[in-house]
Amino acid sequence: MLKVEDLHTYYGRAHILADVGFEVVQGEVLVLLGRNGAGKSTTMKSIMGLVPPARGRILFQGTDITGKQPFEISRLGLGYVPEDRRVFTELTVEENLEVGRRPPNTHAPAWTPEKLFAVFPNLARMRNRPGGQMSGGEQQMLTIARTLMGNPAFLLLDEPSEGLAPVIIEQMAKTILDLKREGLTVLLSEQNLRFARAVADRALIIEKGRIRFTGTMAELMANEAVRAQYLSL
Numbered sequence: 001m002l003k004v005e006d007l008h009t010y011y012g013r014a015h016i017l018a019d020v021g022f023e024v025v026q027g028e029v030l031v032l033l034g035r036n037g038a039g040k041s042t043t044m045k046s047i048m049g050l051v052p053p054a055r056g057r058i059l060f061q062g063t064d065i066t067g068k069q070p071f072e073i074s075r076l077g078l079g080y081v082p083e084d085r086r087v088f089t090e091l092t093v094e095e096n097l098e099v100g101r102r103p104p105n106t107h108a109p110a111w112t113p114e115k116l117f118a119v120f121p122n123l124a125r126m127r128n129r130p131g132g133q134m135s136g137g138e139q140q141m142l143t144i145a146r147t148l149m150g151n152p153a154f155l156l157l158d159e160p161s162e163g164l165a166p167v168i169i170e171q172m173a174k175t176i177l178d179l180k181r182e183g184l185t186v187l188l189s190e191q192n193l194r195f196a197r198a199v200a201d202r203a204l205i206i207e208k209g210r211i212r213f214t215g216t217m218a219e220l221m222a223n224e225a226v227r228a229q230y231l232s233l
Contacts, residue, residue, distance in 0.1 A: 001026045001154060001185050007056035009046045016042045017209045024187050029180055031200035032189040033231060039209040040189035041083060044158045048080045049073050077105055079152030083159040085139040089132030093123050096131055096142055100149035108153035109182045116145045119178050137168035155179065157188035161195045173198040193231060197221065205230045
């Protein structure tokens with residue numbers, strides 16, 4: 001569904017991503033693991049056109065999206081949830097959802113506020129609450145729900161568990177699995193290995209802008225040397 005080939009991305013003269021390449025197949029959850037500064041968020045932003053790559057190619061459902069504007073990529077069915085939870089603080093939960101509304105996509109699940117409230121029961125209980133009066137975990141769920149109102153076929157989640165309490169992380173894991181059952185394909189970046197293990201089918205490890213490991217979650221958990229080298233603090 002998504003294919004990244006030989007991706008090179010720079011911030012100014014700093015070479016952040018080098019030779020990054022991977023594929024995501026329809027219906028799977030693929031996790032991009034790595035320490036802070038490894039290149040996870042830059043990979044996401046490169047795919048979405050927020051940080052245009054200097055070299056390489058990105059294919060989404062067979063269409064070359066390299067160099068396209070973020071709004072063009074979004075209209076093709078890619079939904080992006082950034083790590084900084086950009087909710088509209090003055091708008092209520094329901095109003096935030098309406099901001100994200102787009103027509104149904106024939107190749108993706110169709111979402112309505114009521115369907116999202118079933119997936120995110122916490123949001124259902126605060127539908128009239130302004131976004132600025134919500135906890136970090138609630139804002140994260142609202143950000144995901146608002147992105148789903150665009151009816152994407154593919155969801156990019158950047159550090160969805162960061163800064164959340166353990167009970168909210170468990171709810172987040174359940175939500176991602178629910179979305180997978182709805183037919184969404186998910187690429188998420190994470191540092192929390194336990195969370196990743198609960199939701200992902202396969203894992204990539206990125207270190208200093210290069211992919212260092214590709215395999216199933218079972219293969220990663222069985223490889224203590226790789227985890228110690230690239231994921232331990």
